[in-house]
Amino acid sequence: MNFEEMVSSRRAVNFFNPDKPVDPSLVKKMVEMASKAPSSFNLQPWNLIILTDKEDKLRLQKCAMNQEKVSTAPVTMIVLADNHGFLEGHPTVERVFRENIKAGTMTEKQRDWFQKARIKLYGKNERTIQAFSCKNTGFFAMALMFAAKSLGIESHPMDGFDHDKVMAEFNIPENFYIPLLIAFGYFDETKSLSAPKWRKGYDDIVVRF
Numbered sequence: 518m519n520f521e522e523m524v525s526s527r528r529a530v531n532f533f534n535p536d537k538p539v540d541p542s543l544v545k546k547m548v549e550m551a552s553k554a555p556s557s558f559n560l561q562p563w564n565l566i567i568l569t570d571k572e573d574k575l576r577l578q579k580c581a582m583n584q585e586k587v588s589t590a591p592v593t594m595i596v597l598a599d600n601h602g603f604l605e606g607h608p609t610v611e612r613v614f615r616e617n618i619k620a621g622t623m624t625e626k627q628r629d630w631f632q633k634a635r636i637k638l639y640g641k642n643e644r645t646i647q648a649f650s651c652k653n654t655g656f657f658a659m660a661l662m663f664a665a666k667s668l669g670i671e672s673h674p675m676d677g678f679d680h681d682k683v684m685a686e687f688n689i690p691e692n693f694y695i696p697l698l699i700a701f702g703y704f705d706e707t708k709s710l711s712a713p714k715w716r717k718g719y720d721d722i723v724v725r726f
């Protein structure tokens with residue numbers, strides 16, 4: 518399947534075959550593939566809670582408008598955007614800095630510049646912080662869905678959930694925001710998929726002000 522075919526055939530699949538698990542090696546592979554997604558300064562402010570246990574998925578379903586796909590999908594992920602992912606001292610930030618030094622793309626002298634640039638760009642207010650974490654995590658989430666598709670696995674992104682309830686139910690630390698949940702699995706062949714949805718065309722998308 519080439520990329521155009523993959524993009525065109527990916528659908529938000531409503532019905533998953535609950536009896537067809539996703540091999541854990543494929544879950545790992547799709548996460549590793551998605552990790553290649555781009556991010557600001559390569560800061561990768563994303564994490565995942567991966568649920569495969571039925572009870573866990575039912576707990577999540579209760580916080581997600583009782584959407585059945587949350588628990589019928591063999592794998593459902595809580596996608597986390599880390600609002601602290603640009604701050605000095607954050608382990609990933611430190612690692613990125615060290616890796617840049619190792620690769621010769623930064624020098625120790627640039628630590629101060631690197632910190633000031635991150636704070637200036639993202640640390641202005643709640644909006645810039647949330648934009649930082651969610652835009653980068655959005656790229657990761659899309660990469661995850663395409664990675665899944667390339668491995669023959671269907672997906673369904675969801676923001677129909679009570680954010681604060683999910684935070685509490687899964688003991689998620691306050692520095693995270695949950696942009697979406699994603700269900701993964703194989704299509705339930707006893708059901709039919711709705712017709713492909715309308716999309717804005719080139720002329721609708723391109724604007725000038």
Ligand SMILES: Cc1cc2nc3c(=O)[nH]c(=O)nc-3n(C[C@H](O)[C@H](O)[C@H](O)COP(=O)(O)O)c2cc1C
Nearest residue numbers: 527528529530584674675676677678696697713714
């Ligand atoms: C961020 C995001 C949140 C979504 N939330 C839900 C949801 O909670 N429930 C649902 O049934 N579909 C949800 N969808 C799926 C969209 O309705 C679907 O992607 C859109 O209608 C286009 O259909 P397609 O993906 O099959 O082409 C969501 C999609 C995205 C990207």
